Structures are given as structure tokens and as C-alpha cells.
Amino acid sequence: MxxxxxxxxxxxxxxIVIGSGISGGxxxxxxxxxxxxxxxxxxxxxxxxxxxxxxxxxNPWDFELGYNNTVAELAKDPVxxxxxxxxxxHFYVSDxxxxxxxxxxxxxxxxxxxxxxxxxxGRQCYRLSDLDFEANLKDGVAVDWPIRYxxxxxxxxxxxxxxxxxxxxxxxxxxxxxxxxxxxxxxxxERHLRDEMKKNEAYAMLTIARVANLSRGWDSRGPCQNxxxxxxxxxxxxxFSSNSSTIPAAMATGNLTLRPFSIVTELLYDxxxxxxxxxxxxxxxxxEVFDFHAKIVxxxxxxxATAGILLNSKSSRFxxxxxxxxxxxxxxxxxxxxxxxxxxxxxxxxxxxxxGRRPCGFLIxxxxxxxxxxxxGFKRGYNIQGHGxxxxxxxxxxxxxxxxxxxxxxxxxxxxxxxxxxxWGECLPYYDNKITLDExxxxxxxxxxxxxxxxxxxxxxxxxxxxKSQSAEILERAGFKGVNSFNYKKPGGxxxxxxxxxxxxxxxxxxxLNGHNQIHAVKNxxxxxxxxxxxxxxxxxxxxYMALTARACDYAVAELKKGNL
Amino acid sequence: MxxxxxxxxxxxVGVLGTASYSLFKxxxxxxxxxxxxxxxxxxxxxxxxxxxIPRTDTPGAKDAFVHQFIIKVILNxxxxxxxxxxxxxxxxxxxxxxxxxQQSFLKCSQAQKESVVQYFSDHAAYSxxxxxxxxxxxxxxxxxxxxxxxxxxxxxxxxxxATQGLAYDYIPGNFMACVPLQANQKSWATK
Numbered sequence: 001m002x003x004x005x006x007x008x009x010x011x012x013x014x015x016i017v018i019g020s021g022i023s024g025g026x027x028x029x030x031x032x033x034x035x036x037x038x039x040x041x042x043x044x045x046x047x048x049x050x051x052x053x054x055x056x057x058x059n060p061w062d063f064e065l066g067y068n069n070t071v072a073e074l075a076k077d078p079v080x081x082x083x084x085x086x087x088x089x090h091f092y093v094s095d096x097x098x099x100x101x102x103x104x105x106x107x108x109x110x111x112x113x114x115x116x117x118x119x120x121x122g123r124q125c126y127r128l129s130d131l132d133f134e135a136n137l138k139d140g141v142a143v144d145w146p147i148r149y150x151x152x153x154x155x156x157x158x159x160x161x162x163x164x165x166x167x168x169x170x171x172x173x174x175x176x177x178x179x180x181x182x183x184x185x186x187x188x189x190e191r192h193l194r195d196e197m198k199k200n201e202a203y204a205m206l207t208i209a210r211v212a213n214l215s216r217g218w219d220s221r222g223p224c225q226n227x228x229x230x231x232x233x234x235x236x237x238x239x240f241s242s243n244s245s246t247i248p249a250a251m252a253t254g255n256l257t258l259r260p261f262s263i264v265t266e267l268l269y270d271x272x273x274x275x276x277x278x279x280x281x282x283x284x285x286x287x288e289v290f291d292f293h294a295k296i297v298x299x300x301x302x303x304x305a306t307a308g309i310l311l312n313s314k315s316s317r318f319x320x321x322x323x324x325x326x327x328x329x330x331x332x333x334x335x336x337x338x339x340x341x342x343x344x345x346x347x348x349x350x351x352x353x354x355x356g357r358r359p360c361g362f363l364i365x366x367x368x369x370x371x372x373x374x375x376x377g378f379k380r381g382y383n384i385q386g387h388g389x390x391x392x393x394x395x396x397x398x399x400x401x402x403x404x405x406x407x408x409x410x411x412x413x414x415x416x417x418x419x420x421x422x423x424w425g426e427c428l429p430y431y432d433n434k435i436t437l438d439e440x441x442x443x444x445x446x447x448x449x450x451x452x453x454x455x456x457x458x459x460x461x462x463x464x465x466x467x468k469s470q471s472a473e474i475l476e477r478a479g480f481k482g483v484n485s486f487n488y489k490k491p492g493g494x495x496x497x498x499x500x501x502x503x504x505x506x507x508x509x510x511x512x513l514n515g516h517n518q519i520h521a522v523k524n525x526x527x528x529x530x531x532x533x534x535x536x537x538x539x540x541x542x543x544x545y546m547a548l549t550a551r552a553c554d555y556a557v558a559e560l561k562k563g564n565l
Numbered sequence: 566m567x568x569x570x571x572x573x574x575x576x577x578v579g580v581l582g583t584a585s586y587s588l589f590k591x592x593x594x595x596x597x598x599x600x601x602x603x604x605x606x607x608x609x610x611x612x613x614x615x616x617x618i619p620r621t622d623t624p625g626a627k628d629a630f631v632h633q634f635i636i637k638v639i640l641n642x643x644x645x646x647x648x649x650x651x652x653x654x655x656x657x658x659x660x661x662x663x664x665x666x667q668q669s670f671l672k673c674s675q676a677q678k679e680s681v682v683q684y685f686s687d688h689a690a691y692s693x694x695x696x697x698x699x700x701x702x703x704x705x706x707x708x709x710x711x712x713x714x715x716x717x718x719x720x721x722x723x724x725x726x727a728t729q730g731l732a733y734d735y736i737p738g739n740f741m742a743c744v745p746l747q748a749n750q751k752s753w754a755t756k
Contacts (some may be wrong), residue, residue, distance in 0.1 A: 059735070060722040060755060066634070067722075068642040183744035226740040228756065353746045356737035357756055392752045393731065397717040403617040403682055412623070412718060412730050414752040 013039040013257065014292040014560075016279055018048055018264045018309070021116025023439050023529045023545040024300030025250075026159070026243025030553035031298070032255040036560075039292055040250070043301075044112030045081050047091075047119065049243040053233030055087045061086065079107055090229040091120050100304075100437055103453035106237035107493035108304060115243035115304065117496070118542075120231045123212045123239050123360070124385070125165045126539035127156050127176045129185030131370070136535050138372070139379055142332065142429040143505040144361075145513030145534045149176070155547035163240035163546070164218035167210030175365040175383075175539070182215045183208045188352040189388035189417040190362050192510040196478035201396030203367035204474060209360035209385065219245065228357035239359070254322060266313035267297060267322045267525065274317075275524045275565070282445045296524045296565055298558050300549070304334070304528040307501035308450045310512075311437050312457040323519035325388040328512055330436055332500040333454050334536040339488040340464035341384070341422025342471035344480030345391075351418055352389060364421070364474075366538055368466065371544055378462040379428065382538045384471060386421025390414040418473060422486075426461050429500050433492075454492040497541055499533035517552040524565045526552045598648040602639060607632055609670055613658070614716040615721050616682045624725035626716055634719030635712075645707050654708025658685060685709040727754035 012263070013367040014036035046052070069084045074081040079094040083100040084092045093110045100108055101558045111117040130149045137144040153176070153180055160179040168183040194206040201261060213230070214222030214237075221237030221244055230239050237244040250256040261284035268291065270277040278293035299306050314321035321329050364384035368376060391399065393411050395418070400410045433455065437448040468485040475483045505511020508520035513532050519525045528549040530541060537544075560563045614626035614635065626632070639651050662670045662681050670681060689709035706714070720726040727733040731754035 059724070059733075060727055061724045063722070065638055066643055066718050068638055069640045071644055072641075125621065185740060188743045191743070226737040227735075332719050353750060354740070354742055354745055355744055356740035357734075357753075358740045358742075389756065390752065392756055393717060393721045393754075394756075396752075397714055401686070403686055403713065404679065405619060405621055408618050408625075408730075410623065411721075413616075414746070414750065501609050 005228055009102075011290070011292055013037045013294045015039070015296045015556075016041065016551075017300060018042075018279065019116060019296045019300035019302060019305075019529065020114045020247065020258070021111075021300065021529070022118040022121065022242060022542050023215045023549045024298070025118060025246035026442075026546050026549040027298040027300055027526075027528065027553055028258075029246040029250040029423075030550055031557065032250040032253040034553070034557045036252075036296075037255050038250070038257070038558065039294065040247075040256060040258045040262055041279070042095075042114045042116075042258065042260045043263040044114065044260065045173060046110060046258070046260045047113045047115050047233070047235075047243055049237065049241075049248060050235060051469070053235060054090065056229065056232045056235045058087070061530065064240070066467055069555040074545075080109060082107070083109055086118060087229070091233075091520075095386060096442070099443065099449060100305060100439070101449055101451040103136075103451055104455050105477070105491035106454045107491055107496075108450075108498075109493065109496050110302070110454060110518055113248065114258065114466055115241050119233055119243060121241075121542060122540060123230065124363075124540035125160065125163075125167070125178070125210050125212050125543040126363075126383075127178055128152075128537045128539055128544055129174050129176050130537065131174045132365075132537035134538070135380060135537075136429075141379070141535070143503065143510050144535060145508065146504050146506045151385065151515070152544070152547050152551060154202075155551040156543065158550055159543065160548045162219065163212050163245065164212065164214045164222070165210055165212055165543075166208075166215040168207050168531070170205070170207050172365055174370055178210070180210065181218065184211065184215060184358050187354045187358075187388055188349045189346055189419060192349070193361075193388065193419060193475075193478050194347070197364075197474065200477040201367075201474065203320060203370065204384075205362050205367070206362050206364050206391075209363050211360040213359045214238055221245065224359060225415040226356035226358055228359045230359055237443060244399065247462075257305055262310055263289075263401055263447070264301065265445075265447055266301070266309065267316040267523070268514055269313070269317055270295075270315060271315070274522070276522055282447075284445070286447060296550075296557075296561060298528065298552075299525065299527045300529045303498035303501050304450060304452065306527060306529055307435050308437060308448075310502065311435075312448065323512055323522050323525065324506060325521055326510055326512055327505060328431075328486075328510065330501050331431050331434045332503055333433040333435060333452070333492075333498065334427040334429055334500040334533070335454070335492045336427055336495040336497045336536060336538065336540075337425045337460050337464060337490070338422050338495045339490045340425075340467040340471075340484040340486065341385035341386070341485055342468065342475055343418060343420040343434065344472075344475045344483035345416040345418045346478075346480050347416065348479075353414055361385055376466060377464075378459045379537065380459075382423035382425035382463060382465070383424050384421050384467070384474075386419055388417060388419045390417050419480065421475075422488070423464070423471065424495065424538055424540070425460060425463045427456065427536045429503070429535060430457060435501060452493070456492060471537050481563075497528040497530070497536070499541060502527050502531035503534045504532050516555045517548060523559075528552050593647050595645050596649065597645040598652050602608075603636060603639060603648075603652060604633075606652075607636060609659065610635055612671055612678065613682065613712065616678050616720070617713055617716045618720050618730075620725075623730045626720055629720050629723035629725045629730075631716055631719035631723065634723070635715045638640060638715060645712075650705065650708055651711060654685075655713065657708070686713075688714075721754060 224238035612633035
């Protein structure tokens with residue numbers, strides 16, 4: 001049904017997807033499955049499932065320096081060197097090669113490769129609920145989400161059924177159940193905490209994390225082998241990534257063209273049709289510039305980069321950036337905070353242990369501000385994520401003194417049971433938390449450097465105080481000893497949940513995207529990565545990006561067929 | 566380093582120096598160490614590590630080549646200042662051993678070696694948390710704490726340490742959430 005000449009011409013496709021991470025992979029798969037010749041552009045190198053996981057099968061002793069980074073690496077990568085280790089370093093960018101400007105401390109962690117950060121994500125999958133979708137409207141904060149839970153619920157199911165999410169159904173209105181594979185299991189101390197909380201807590205309860213790790217074989221992948229080495233890429237396909245799932249599925253249709261090393265510098269606007277006609281790309285290796293054309297464009301470059309591309313795409317129609325009539329592009333940057341929490345140990349269950357390394361912990365779903373009447377001094381809420389374990393050598397070495405035989409004996413036997421937990425908290429959208437483009441400084445490809453200006457505000461700080469005290473009290477009531485509450489005060493970006501720079505909304509004057517993730521003024525451009533989020537909620541957001549992407553693809557293809565795009 | 570930090574450091578050296586066996590030669594502290602002279606200490610490092618994690622019914626530090634790990638990490642993963650502190654710690658230890666027993670650490674009896682390590686273990690930290698914090702901020706971990714931690718890391722990540730000293734489960738397959746502790750159960754090498 002598509003014009004034959006176009007398919008022969010390598011510059012022209014039915015659809016272009018910018019970015020191959022968790023949402024871009026989904027866009028590519030959905031569009032390809034619906035028959036669109038799709039060009040998937042990725043700025044980094046190719047990473048093939050199984051083939052390009054060089055450390056996946058290594059033992060601890062295969063790393064010459066253990067898990068230590070070198071002084072030279074830390075000097076070259078002051079930001080990413082804090083998060084990578086020799087096991088997963090190859091999935092993170094180098095700060096020196098890919099600089100950005102921090103107006104205030106902000107960790108912008110990136111993985112420029114096919115699959116993006118879907119290779120190294122935390123795999124937590126939680127649905128948003130109407131508590132979240134209605135929050136801005138009820139609180140009078142920012143703008144209202146243009147969708148409600150009923151709009152996205154079937155798409156959550158659709159995505160969960162494809163990626164495989166293990167979890168337990170709990171019938172909570174603030175955290176809707178999904179289509180789950182059998183749950184991972186809680187260990188002894190976590191069961192104890194769960195049971196104590198049932199007795200002690202009015203609202204807070206504990207459940208196993210809901211994760212995209214396969215508790216049984218699924219879609220020709222897995223099951224998870226409980227190695228807990230996910231961030232090296234999984235040789236068993238035990239967790240969902242673009243590489244293990246959506247990109248191979250897109251490839252299998254015969255409709256996908258994957259082009260790595262393709263840095264998208266701007267979207268091209270066609271004044272006559274008032275649509276995007278395509279994108280401009282600079283080749284990472286040769287620095288050559290290409291234009292690619294398509295009927296529709298999906299922008300999934302990740303929250304900060306997507307806003308950067310829009311701001312860099314200037315035309316007489318859009319002098320301040322593509323689709324930026326509202327002047328909101330780049331603003332309202334959010335990241336969950338995950339600095340505050342508590343830890344403690346328990347004296348019982350000394351005769352119990354576990355076998356295997358479960359790749360997740362537990363979740364205490366949001367239990368604050370569920371009603372409108374709570375007077376906590378802050379808006380919204382948080383969920384608590386944590387895990388229980390017996391102290392192993394890496395913890396014990398800091399807690400036992402001496403040397404010699406006794407020291408060795410203690411070091412090599414299981415220590416007391418401990419629980420560590422911290423609150424993943426909602427961050428409100430503030431207009432002043434923003435990204436902009438530097439007017440002078442450019443990267444190696446001649447593109448303006450991105451400036452990030454972000455800080456947590458009073459609402460987040462008050463929430464962190466509440467997390468500290470609530471976490472500590474929950475543990476103390478459950479009989480934990482030595483309970484120590486903390487606030488690591490990590491800068492923004494540290495949770496790697498950037499969101500909000502191209503928000504959805506109902507009014508073109510105050511938002512960039514409509515309820516179908518279309519740019520209000522340019523209907524053939526869809527943006528479905530984290531930048532579209534109108535509020536952050538407190539749930540780990542990737543599942544929502546995937547669901548919004550699948551939903552937007554369905555709509556886009558229907559509109560295309562109707563001749564509306 | 567600016568002047569103010571320098572003066573603060575000098576004052577701190579005065580305070581901390583009393584607890585350290587020898588005074589730091591401040592002006593040299595930011596010079597990288599000579600690789601060969603660290604490698605020259607390899608036998609001492611191996612012996613010290615073995616006192617910390619001796620061979621028992623399972624391999625010890627020497628069996629796991631922990632000394633080679635320590636040298637590599639000190640050379641590649643530590644700043645000049647941390648390297649200097651480590652080297653001076655080794656020098657201090659040799660000096661102390663000589664003063665006590667009129668011979669080098671390597672020639673000492675097991676009891677003498679343990680007594681030397683006991684001395685450094687006892688003096689690894691100050692009695693007050695505040696001084697420890699000051700020390701950590703200025704110098705990083707004390708020599709002995711650093712040495713012991715590196716020994717632990719090198720041992721537990723090594724093949725003999727992980728597979729014999731600890732319990733190593735390369736591909737667990739299942740996760741068994743609650744199992745009774747076995748007799749002589751070692752803790753898991755990885756988590």
C-alpha cells in the first residue's frame with residue numbers, strides 16, 4: 001500500500017524513530033508490526049543481544065582490579081565513573097566524549113548504544129493510577145494530564161503481556177495490578193517484615209517488587225537464572241530490554257532499518273504541509289550529514305536529549321524550537337528522589353538462609369496522602385523499595401575488627417539479617433527546573449551542549465524527612481535493632497528517572513503534546529519517552545513510557561490510514 | 566591546593582601526627598609513588614595479607630595471590646596521596662618491627678608478626694569518631710584499614726577465596742527464598 005519508489009529510496013521511510021532505548025524499541029516494533037517501513041536511528045553503536053555482552057559470563061576473579069574503577073577512568077568520567085564498574089562500563093557513555101553543563105549538580109547518566117539504558121535499567125514495573133493522573137488537577141499544580149487510567153490501562157496490559165512482568169496482585173487502588181507472571185519470593189526477613197507490618201501499620205504494606213525479570217520462560221526468553229548480573233546484558237534473556245525483545249521482533253517483520261551511529265540534530269519542518277518532513281542526522285563516525293524523510297516521526301531520544309533536539313530545530317514557524325508554541329519545551333524537568341530511608345538488623349532467624357541471587361527487592365507501595373485530608377506538610381507521596389539479606393563479606397568487613405583465623409571465620413560466614421530501604425519520591429514539575437542549549441559551547445559533532453538547571457525544592461525535602469522517620473519507625477516496630485535513618489542527598493538525576501521536558505496537556509498554550517502524544521501544532525510528530533510526563537508520580541516510569549508508546553503507535557497508524565497525517 | 570587548606574592540613578598533621586608512627590613528609594605527599602619500590606614490598610604485602618587471612622582448612626591470602634591484587638589496585642585505582650599513605654604505612658610497619666624485634670617482618674616468628682599486626686590494628690583508628698572523620702577526610706582510610714579491606718576484597722573476589730573460602734554459585738537457576746542454614750555454611754561469595 002506504500003509507494004514503491006519511496007521504499008527503493010533509502011532516504012525515505014514510512015516512519016522514523018529516534019532512539020532505540022526502552023520506548024524507541026517499542027515504537028519501532030509496533031510500527032513495523034503494523035506494516036510501516038521504519039527507520040530506527042540510534043546515536044551510539046550497535047549492541048546485539050547475546051553477542052555484545054562481553055562481561056556477562058565473567059567470574060569475579062576475571063576482573064583484574066575487582067570492581068574498582070581506575071584513577072584515570074574517574075578523571076575522564078567524573079559523573080559516569082560513579083555509577084559504572086568494570087562489569088558494565090561499556091554500557092555507559094564517557095563524560096569527556098559527551099559533555100553537558102551542570103548549572104547545579106545534576107547526574108545525567110546515559111547509555112548511547114542500541115538498546116540505550118534498557119540494558120541497564122532497574123526493571124521495576126509499576127502502573128500509575130488515577131491518584132497520579134488526577135493529582136495535578138486536584139492540587140492546582142502545573143497542568144492536568146490529558147489522559148486518565150482507563151485510557152492507558154489496556155496498554156499497560158498489552159505491554160506487560162509482551163515484556164513479562166513478575167509480581168503479586170494486591171488489589172490496591174493506588175497501585176493497580178497488572179498481568180503478572182508468578183511473583184519472585186520474599187526471603188525470611190522480608191516475610192517477617194511483611195507480617196509485622198500487617199499487624200502494626202494502618203496503611204503501609206509490603207509486597208515483592210514487580211519486575212521485568214522472567215519467573216518462567218516467556219516469548220522465547222528466560223527464565224531468569226537468579227544471577228543478579230542484569231546490567232551486563234543477560235545471556236539467558238532473563239529480563240526485558242530492547243535488544244532482547246522489541247528490536248529483534250521489529251527486525252523479524254522485514255520492515256526495520258536500524259542505523260546506529262546516527263546523531264539526530266534536528267527535526268525538519270515543512271512550511272507548506274505544516275508537518276515534519278523528516279530529520280537531519282550527523283554520522284557519529286564520518287561526521288557526514290544526511291536527511292531522512294518519513295510520514296511520521298517518533299522522538300524517543302530520552303527526556304533531556306529529546307528536548308534538546310526540539311530546541312535545536314528552529315524554523316520561521318518555530319523560532320524557539322520545534323513545536324514550542326507554549327514555551328514549555330525543556331522546562332518542568334523532574335527526577336524521583338531516592339536518597340532518604342533507613343536500615344537495621346534483626347537478631348532472629350539465625351538458622352535461615354537463601355540460595356540464589358534474586359534480581360529485585362521488595363516494595364512498600366505508596367501509603368501517604370492517599371486521602372485528601374492528610375496534613376503532612378507536603379504533597380503527593382513515595383513508595384519504599386528495599387531488600388533484606390544476611391550480611392556478607394562486603395558488609396561484614398566494615399563491622400568486624402581484628403585479623404587472623406577468627407576474623408576469617410566471621411568474614412566467611414553469614415552475618416545478621418539486615419534490611420535496607422529507601423523512598424522513591426514524587427518530584428513536582430517546576431518551570432524553573434529546565435534544560436537549555438548553550439549558545440557557544442559545542443560537542444565534537446558541532447551540536448550545542450545541553451545545560452541542566454535542576455534542584456529539588458521544599459516539597460521534596462519535606463517528603464524526604466517523612467521517608468526517614470516513617471522508614472525507621474516501620475523497622476523499629478518490626479523489631480529491628482540498630483535502626484539508622486539516612487538521607488544521602490544525592491543530586492537530581494541520580495535516580496535516572498528524568499521526565500517532563502515536553503509535557504502532555506490539554507491546552508496547546510501550556511503544553512507541548514496532546515493526549516495522543518502528538519505535538520499540538522505538528523500532528524505527525526509523536527513523543528513518547530519520559531519527556532512527555534505531566535507529573536512524575538512516584539512509580540518507576542519505564543512501564544508507563546512503553547504503554548504510552550504502544551498506545552500512540554496504534555493511534556498514529558490509524559490516523560495515517562485515515563489520511564489525517 | 567590553596568593556602569588555607571594547606572595551613573589547615575599542617576595543623577591537622579600536628580594533631581594527627583601524634584597518633585601516627587612517623588610524621589608525614591607533607592611536601593612529597595602528592596607525588597606518585599615509584600612503581601618499583603612498591604613492587605619491592607611484594608613479599609611483605611603477601612606476608613601481611615596472610616596474617617590477616619591465613620590459610621586454614623580453606624586457602625589463605627597467599628594462595629589467592631592477594632598481594633598481586635593489592636599492588637595492582639594501589640597502582641591503578643588510588644591517587645598519589647593514597648599511594649603515598651600506603652607506602653609510608655608499609656615503611657612504618659617495617660620500622661616498628663625493626664625497633665621491636667631488630668629484624669624485618671619477613672624474618673619474624675608467627676607470634677611476632679601477629680603482635681606487629683595487632684599493634685597496627687589497635688592504632689588504625691582513633692578513639693573518637695570526630696578524629697576518625699577528620700583523618701578520613703584528610704588522608705582517606707588509615708593504612709591498616711585500607712590494607713585489611715584490600716586483603717578482604719582481593720581474597721573474596723579471587724577464585725580460591727570465592728569458591729573455597731566462600732560459597733560460589735555461578736548460575737543459581739532457582740531462587741530459594743528461605744532455606745535452613747547448613748552445617749559449616751559459608752556465606753555467598755556474590756550477591
